[in-house]
Amino acid sequence: MFKINWFGKFNHLKALSLGLILLTLATSVNAQSGWTKAKGEGFYQLSYQSLVSSDYFTLSGEQLETNKFSQQSLVIYSEYGITDRFTIIANWPIQTWNGFESTETVSGLGDLKIELKHAILKKYLPLSISITPEIPIGRANHYAQSKVNDFEQINLPSGDGEFNVWGTLATSFALPNAPFYGSIFGTYNYRTQYNDIQFSDQIGFGAEIGYQIAGKVWVNTKLNALKSVDEVTTVSDFVRGDGTAYTSYSFGASTPVYKGINVSLSYRNFTDWIFARENIYSSGVISVGLFYQVKPLSK
Template sequence: MQFQNTLIARLKAVGLGFMCLFALDVTAQSGWTKEKTEGFYQLNFQSLKSDNYFTLDGEQLETNQFSQQSLVFYGEYGVTDKFTIIANWPLQTWNSFETTETVSGIGDLRLEFKHALLKKYFPLSIAVAPEIPIGKANHFAKSKVNDFEQINLPSGDGEFNVWTTLATSFALPNIPFYGNLFSAYNFRTEYKGVSFSDQFAVGAEIGYHIADFVWVNARLNALKSVDEVEVATDFVRGDGSEYTGYSFGASVPVYKNIHVSLNYRNYTDWVFERKNIYSSGVLGVGVYYEHKPKKP
């Protein structure tokens, strides 16, 4: 049976990293913090469809098409000029294979506490971001071919983990051009007695304001596991996932401080080779609102 054979191959080969594809890549890290009471709030819808799966050994396999759509909330609020609180939360994620039903649920909530180490001439920040496992850690999708078969497609990974990020930024004084650089470390714990490898990430972004109207940006992010994961302990928790991701985006104002954004993201092997991940283009469209405090 096609579904059963494909399922067994996936169970033997790997652990999917699809839970982290969307939430962590909504926005790039920067060295800037918000001004006091300044806010940024975004809703973004993203979609991925892929039958290209990369195993823990980096081998590319063709499987039944995996599909994931996600509606993600992202928000930043300036508590003080040097301290910003950030929320990154998939409000709903839909997962399926072409041979299964679609299952959905909320994702894990990531809360980030960001402090400016330097702000004026050389923006530099450090952030600590616990990820709270409130999503569905087990959610089984039934096969459309055989009612007695099912596969676990959760919307959360079930484990508590903490990201620590160091980021810096620059902006040119007379040209609407900026850049960001960051490095991050993800301290992972366990789920039901199964421990996971920590991860580290690096990334860069550049952006330009065209004709004082359209913001465009390009990003490069890379993720790698600290430990060499040779055997998938649990195929739905993303243990051993690695990749290099690149993206291009644009945003335009539509009414006062409300903007519409469009983003395209894909994965490659430039920095770190793809492992334990479904790889394909991810298209995102969103709307965001910026609140600027009134100056005295």
Template sequence: MPHFNKFGTGCFFTALPLAFCLGLSFLLPSEAAAQSGWTKGKKEGFYQLSFQSMNSNDYYTLGGELLETNQFSQQSLVFYGEYGVTDRFTIIANLPLQTWNGFETTERVSGLGDLRLEFKHSILKKYLPLSISIAPELPIGKANNFAKSTINDFEQINLPSGDGEFNVWSTLASSFALPNAPFYGTIFASYNMRTQYDGVQFSDQFALGAEIGYHIAQKVWVNARLNALATVGGDLLIATDFVRGDGTEYTSFSFGASVPVYKKINLSINYRNFNDLIFDRKNLYSAGVVSVGVYYERK
């Protein structure tokens, strides 16, 4: 979620138009992980470490216009975990342990990301699983993380690894599994109540998504997801700070697979990209995101 120092840093990226210098978005929006109507059983767990990467020079402005810029790259090492406190109550943690950001005209900088803690309760569990969750996101990441230009070392750009604000996601999700086939489906809707950073009030967000999955030969799980994010309220045309995801909108699709490698340890791979199917892309870089992970599941 890079942005320029509003206290006087100029735009040193010669390939970028002036409008681009006014603000950049959180460039690799995180996909809601494993949203479903199910909760873990008591003392059951799921723990994953994954690495994701993207490179892009296609930036969509706040108005949805496509700009070609210097290439931006972002890589993240992310921990994700679920633990069943009871059969109906699960605690979920999502933490980017390290995020690396950089343009082709800057040095690369890195830092810890923001911690998302989700508290999930099962409303219905047996016939049509239905859950509700509350997920505060704690701003423990680096809200300011300046990278120097490799062209002019007296200029710099802020490439933070955290957005600096406290926000709360609320999610309602429902799932189903076919009784005579290894097939499942999930739909969900989420609302993100955002606050402010450095005196700038951010607009709330609304997200929705669907997922289907199938177990091939009792060995390989494959899945497909469709997610969408939109901004709720706010006069974004005159906003002074778009750089922390304010005004970001998109539709994304992804395909993934996982296979067992040793006992309860599994390998997963996922590919994600963006389009304008539900909500047009705004205030983000659009490119394919590849993720590879290893997870352990305790039952």
């Protein structure tokens, strides 16, 4: 493992990239299920995510040690049942903070995902398909000043500047006599370009299982994997996450705390189990959130 100081003797890397990927937001694959909300049913969550890492994996999978990088994000996530078969979902990092230990911290809005999910099958084997445009409203270029040299800066954007569309197929099951469920999904990310740089599409898949303890606490574990469709061999679009690959696992729990308000906690990390880590900062991601569910009115 090599040691790199982004503002030291490896300035040629900084000159090529001037940035880093948006790990927890721009390239992460969220868990998906085959269920849609009932008409009028809602789910609303506010969460805080944090990653701190000095371990960067290059496009060739080589592990490098850099100055410590940190990213924190405040994310709004919501689902609403338009009909029993159509659910609209919003996922928006309303603030993201990025910085190295050798730079100032910069912040800004993230890109907005709007997902429309349709239940193909609903009763016996829940099966859904969804289309999710990702709208580049985040700050695509945001330079953080070096604390070491006043004349140096690095690009730490809160958005990737690119319009892309995710397509996802998911199925789920729940046991009739036990509080246990499972889901699997596959997803394809159609990517476009930013500043005349054409990005590679991405393919991903994942699985989740969950169980309720003592009628109160839901626990779950998830496995996700993501990889670029094309081989990416240059770092010309490193700042946009092109060529990123990983396998991630997570553990989570949630419990009600007050009048329909629930608290959730999760831990996520990255491995090379399915897809080896490439173009990614790898470390544990801690997430804590509050969510509220609205049940439809009885007919």
